[in-house]
Amino acid sequence: MALPRTYESQNCSIARALEVVGDRWTLLVIRSAFEGVRRFDDFQDALGVARNVLTDRLTRLCDEEIMRRVPYQERPERYEYRLTRKGVELWPAMMTLLMWGDRHYAPDGPPVIVGHRGCGGTLTPRFTCDSCGATLGPGDVDTRPGPGA
Incomplete structure (x- = not known):
């Protein structure tokens, strides 16, 4: 049974933060970003994570404004991922x-x-x-x- 993602019955910042960063792959993506990894393929090489899992984690980190996508190439269009101030605070x-x-x-x-x-x-x-x-x-x-x- 999955834990609920809402906390009406409790006021717990730890639980809320864990909903965002409490997953193994998420923390390892953040660790890699602190080590200077920026590009999707480099995250995948460094972590050995499945592409769909990495896509999911990077999307969530961007949605939560912990990382941001920054274009580095136009043709073909390619992005790198950088920690935001919120991410650096981790x-x-x-x-x-x-x-x-x-x-x-x-x-x-x-x-x-x-x-x-x-x-x-x-x-x-x-x-x-x-x-x-x-x-x-x-x-x-x-x-x-x-x-x-």
């Missing part, structure tokens, strides 16, 4: 989920290290650099293979 949640997964499901260590481009330090749970103390956002970091890669 970065702290994505990083928190990554760090939680590293703590509980990465027995060989984190598969990916989120590093500060400025000094090479790493992201802390407070979204600061463990080396220089700078507050970090998605534009301040890059990723590199970790010990569990």
Whole structure:
């Protein structure tokens, strides 16, 4: 039985947010977008997701204004997908989920290290650099293979 998509009997922002981003493929599309993936075929290659599933997730993310379609070629017409400000605001949640997964499901260590481009330090749970103390956002970091890669 599917969960209802309306919440008249409860006032729960978590439940409402999960209706939009609580699906595995949706979160992986968002993760890939943070990693710089923009084009449909590149999302498919990176994720190994079926075309119809990817189409559905990208359409939903655009409908919810988390991503937007931007033309990059006229003939034939082709689009890329970019995170909107609303999408970029998911970065702290994505990083928190990554760090939680590293703590509980990465027995060989984190598969990916989120590093500060400025000094090479790493992201802390407070979204600061463990080396220089700078507050970090998605534009301040890059990723590199970790010990569990």
